[in-house]
Amino acid sequence: MIKNIVLISITFFCTIGYSQTETKAKYVFLFIGDGMGLSQIYTTEMYLNSKPNEIKSEKLLMSSFPVNSNMTNYSASSYVTTSCAAATAMSTGFKTNNGIIGKSPDQTISYENISQKAKKAGFKVGILSSVMIDHATPASFYAHQNSRNMYYEISMELPNYNIDYFGGGGFHHPKGKKGDQPDSYQNAINKGYTIANSIEDIRNLKNGDEKIIAINPDMYPSGEFHWAIDQKEEAFSLADFTKKGIEVIDNDKGFFMMVEGGKIDWACHGNDGVSMVHEVLAFNDAIKEAYEFYKERPDETLIIVTADHETGALTTGINYVTNPEYLKYQIISVQEFKRKMTELKGTDPEVSFNTILELVQADFGLGNKDVGLSLDDKELALLKSAYNKQFKGNKNVNADADYLSKTAVKSIAETAAYILNKKAGINWASGDHSGTPVPVRVIGKGQEEFSKYFDNTDLPKKIQKLMGI
Ligand SMILES: [Zn+2]
Known part of the structure; x- marks a missing residue:
């Protein structure tokens, strides 16, 4: 009898062990929406469906995934994490202090990350971002540096791990902060990497190509994509880089791919709600590419969508006011409208306030009574x-400036976005990160592993277990 029980137990455990190794998650996508809390997702869903006087919610692809849970994300030094500490936890399974990339809080230990482990186990690895590829989140999936601000050192470290495909933004300081260091692109080339930085070069990349750094030819000089809301039709998107990445690294042994929607966070830091919505949509488009892959190989593919932290302490609804349909009238990012104003100041320094109001109406809808966006005296x-500050050099802040969540009146662009967000019921309590746990959306092989509330240090452990590494 006892012998039988032992025998049954052995058979039982062997069965579990067998199933784990034989049916592992071979193709794993980790999508990180930087700064993407639940409110960022839900605001985008309201935006998609918004019609005046209609309360209806539509789901983004990520929200339709069968597993919906949450993840804590505090760092070793604060309940409010930064991207590098959160991404270090998600790539290595260890908490570190805000500001550090891939190392222990005392900076003495360099942690091995999931990319390194996946490479050792024979998987191919892709790392993608819509911001600089040496920025905090992507960097935490390959680098080990005392500070996230050590962009040059991070970019010099990038080619050391034979990661197969980097896609998206460029290097932030390829020749160091002062521009007097050996070129980090050349360093990557010396270590066997190919830089693809034209549309043609990127289009020509093919399955089996190794050691690729594919950089968006149409980006800001500092190395990040243009805002999705401003992006030209023909420009390469995060979805295009994801699709190309899948094509390049697809192989029989499997792969791990991390894709960051980096400018969701940037839009939220600037409290630019509409640009945030367009960044979430661009991120969702990238997820669609992985989902297409998943549909072909559902038994071997796992897609996880989550965030490092929430940014902006965003909430939907202000005293029951929610008018997401107003957000559709903003057709330009705050940054690009600012640029327009700077250019205008150069060409027409005497421009009248009325002309400015016309431009504000054209790009933000503000002042258009017909759509419910008339401006009251306070907003004017x-x-x-x-306008006085930007065009007349008047530093005196209007007495009404405390209407703004931040104390001083800023640019016309920021003020317009602030007024529009208020009217739409989009409320920002901060221009920085918040400490709320982040959403987790999962579909595919081993999805149930993520169904309970967990901590970001458990994320790589769960993935590695499912990949069998
Ligand atoms: Zn941030």
């Missing part, structure tokens, strides 16, 4: 104050 005073 705010815009006038920003």
Whole structure:
């Protein structure tokens, strides 16, 4: 009898062990929406469906995934994490202090990350971002540095791990902060990497190509993509880089691919709600590419969508006011409208306030009574104050400036976005990260592993277990 029980137990455990190794998650996608809390997702879903006087919610692809849970993300030094500490936890399974990339809080230990482990186990690895590829989140999936600000050192470390495909943004300081260091692109080339930085070069990349750094030819000089809301039709998107990445690294042994939607966070830091929505949509488009792959190999593919932290302490609804349909009237990023104003100041320094109001109406809808966006005296005073500051050099802040969540009146662009967000019921309590746990959306092989509330240090452990590494 006892012998039988032992025998049954052995058979039982062997069965579990067998099934884990034989049916592992061979193709794993980790999508990180930087700064993407639940409110960022839900605001985008309201935006998609918004019609005046209609309350209806539509789901993004990620929200339709069968597993919906949450993840804590505090760092070793604060309940409010930064991207590098969160991404270090998600790539290595260890907490570190805010500011550190891939190393222990005392900076003495360099942790091995999931990319290194996956490479050792024979998987191919892809790392993608819509911001600089040496920025905090992507960097934490390959580098080990005392500070996230050590962009040059990070970019010099990038080619050391034989990662198969880097896609998206460029290097932030390829020749160091002062521009007097050996070129980090050349360093990568010396270590066997190919830089593809034209549309043609990127299009020509093919399955089996190794050691690729594919860089968006149409980006800001500092190395990040243009805002999705401003992006030209023909420009390469995060979805295009994801699709190309899948084509390049697809192989029989499997792969691990991390894709960051980096500018969701940037839009939230600037409290630019509409640009945030377009960044979430661009991120969702990238997820669609992975989902197409998943549909062909559902038994071997796992897609995880999550965030490092929430940014902006965003909430939907202000005293029951929610008018997401107003957000559709903003057709330019705050940054690009700012640029327009700077250019205008150069060409027409005497431009009138009325002309500015016309431009604000064209790009933000503000002042258009027909769509419910008329400006009251207080809002006009705010815009006038920003105009005086920007065009008349008047540093005196209008008395109404405390209407803004941040103390001083800023640019016309920021003021317009602030007013539009308020009218839409989009409320920002901060221009920085918040400490709320982040959403987790999962579909595919081993999805149930993520169904309970867990910590970000458990994320790589769960993935590695499912990949059998
Ligand atoms: Zn941030």
